[in-house]
Amino acid sequence: MDWLDEQRANFEALGNFSDRILDGLITTVQLTVISGLLGFVIAVVLGLMAGSRSLWLRGPARVLIEFFRGISLLVLLFWLLYVLPLFWIKYDITLPAPQDNTFATATIALAINYGAYGAEAVRSALTSVPRGQWEATTALSMSWPHKMRRIIFPQAWALMIPSLTNLWVHLLKGSAIVSIVPEVNEFTFELDNLRRPTDIWFSHAFIGLATYFVLALILTLGMQALEARAKHKLGRGPSLWEILSPDPRPTPPDAASAAPPRTKAATTRPRAGKETE
Amino acid sequence: MTSPTLAQHVLAQAEDPGIVDETGPILDWGFAAEIFPEMLMAFLKVTLVVTVVGTIIAAALGLIIAIMIMVLPRPLAWIVRWAANFIRMTPIVVQLLFLFWSFLWLDPMVIGVIVFGVHYATYMSEVYRAGIESVPQGQWEATTALSMSAVRTWRRVIIPQALRSTVPALGNYAISMFKDTPFLFVISVPEMVTVAQTIGAQTFRYNEAITIAGLIFLAASYPTALLISRLEKRLAYAN
Incomplete structure (x- = not known):
């Protein structure tokens, strides 16, 4: 009975702290999503630069x-x-200073760090697009934005999603370190407040680790759906609608040979890790 | 866990910029040279030790996890796989804090080594799994034909062949672990970045300490990464 009473006390404490825990969770999600999107922009820009043939673009990108x-x-x-x-302070810069908005600073730090990893994923996906596709765009004398938007990037996109998914989960996990940044009360910071009235197993394992795990699973499933969609658009797999529909319609013979997205992502994971770490 | 000096300093700086000496140069080389030995010691004594011991634990445990998932009966293998997934998909920082507060009597550095070792073992198990799967089916059949025992099959035939292709990926995870060691800050292990922060808090000169920390990280991780990518190309060529 002792144990049950203890758990009741734990849940009571959680009830008292629920507002703050929820706020922390929202902050963590905001950090993950905003810096994930910003990092993606950085990754695409740096990845395109690093994959270009001009040394003036490739050099700075590689250094960064x-x-x-x-x-x-x-x-x-x-x-x-x-x-x-x-x-x-030294040069009297009038722009908003990094310490005035620590949330923005933390977001930018996460975006830059994981964006640099993502750039490598983008670059290697671009080089994995078959040579013939590049040559065909030259033969059709397509402009650079046109060929990127219509031909190269959609194919590279399907290839880079598994690596980007891994990186995004890394970013979510990395965002826990932001708890040491003042005035950013994200989830791990609030967990430490919950630790005081409850016990460590309840606050950090039962609530903390489990919540991060669920967040990471949601992120992974969402990205797998995105991958299925990207592949369907290239004509290499069933559409998202067909995967999710409760009564599986007979798939066309060429799509049936493609593996379902789950196993696809699972088999590419070790390779993706090798490229991005 | 939040270092009070850190929060106070940033806030104090925001309210009263005069706290910082603005007459001197941004980077004082004399001061940098003065603190460099202390930081290098922290790097050699803590950061490198955690990385090396952590990598050894991760490489051994990762192989054990990979083999367990393949040889255990299905429900047990399923449990091991999801336990590994759970560890892999949750933040190292929270894992460190959890073990730190659970085992207050243990040396934080031991906790750090264990957490990094186990966390990266779950990554490395995936690498080993891919390596084991790449061993041709014929090798398995040959061991059956020779009626080798299961232990002998793994030890003498499968693992030696599986390990070859996994070395670069394991090296990349070791570098990644190295770059995660500053997370030990949250359980106050005196590794290099923690030392840099402490120096900054004591002297109000953060620039040199943190810049040196960054440069040491760059100087250690970039050449290693280059070495591993060369090894990778070599192995790809050999196959």
């Missing part, structure tokens, strides 16, 4: 990618929070 991949996330975070403000 290796630099931000090489220094650790926490170092980048500290550098933005402690060192960058000095430039503001």
Whole structure:
């Protein structure tokens, strides 16, 4: 009975803290989504630059990618929070300073760090698009934006999604370190507050780790759906609607040979990790 | 877990910029040279030790997990796989905090080594799984034809062949673990970035300490990454 009473007390404490825990969860989701999208933009820009033939584009991109991949996330975070403000003070910069909005600073740090990893995924996906496709766009004398938007990127997109999914889960997990940044009360920070009235098993394992796991699963499933859609658009698999429909319609013979998206993603995972880490 | 000096300093700086010495140069090389030995010691004594011991644990445990998932009966294998997925998909920071508060009597560095080792073992098990799956079916059939025992089959035939192709991927995870070691900050292990932060808090000069930390990370991880990518190309060529 002791144990039950203890759990009742734990849940009571959780009830008292529910507002803050929920706020923290929302902050973590915001961090993950905003810096994920920002990081994706960085990844595409740097990836396209790194994949280009011009040295003037490739050189700077390589330096930036290796630099931000090489220094650790926490170092980048500290550098933005402690060192960058000095430039503001010294040179009287009137733009908003990094320490005024720590949430934005943390978002940018996450986006830059994981964007640099993503750039490598984007670049390797671009090089995996068959040579003939590139040559065909040249033969049809397509403009660069046209061929990227219509021919190359849609094919590379389907290839890069598994790596980007892994990176996004990494970003979600990495966002827990933002708990040390002042004034950003994200989920891990609030868990530490919950630890005091409850016990560590309840706060960190039962609530904390489980919630992060569910978030990561949702992220993975969402990205797998996106991958299925990207493949269907290229004519290489059933549509999302067909996968989700309760009564499976007979799939056309050429689509039947394609593996379902779940196993596809699972088989590409080890390779994807190799490319992005 | 939140270092009070950190929060206070950033807030104090926001309210009163005069707290920072703005007359001196942004990077004081003399001061940098002064603190460099202390930071290098923290790097060698903590960061490198955690990375090396963590990698050894991860490489061994990862292989055990991969084999367990393949040889255990289905329900047990399913449990091991989802336990590994659970560890892989949850943040290292929360895992560190969880074990730190659960085992207060343990040295935080031991906790760090265990968490990094187990966390990265779940990643490495995936690498091993791919390696084991790439061993041709004929090898398995040959061991059956020679009526080798299961242990002998794994030890003498499958694992030696599976390991070859996994080395670069394991190396990449070791680098990734190295870059995650600053997360030990949350359980106050005096690794390099924690030392840099402490120096900054004591002297109000963060620039040199944090910049040096970043440069040491770059100097250690970039050449290793280059080495591994060369190894990768070599192995791909050999196959």
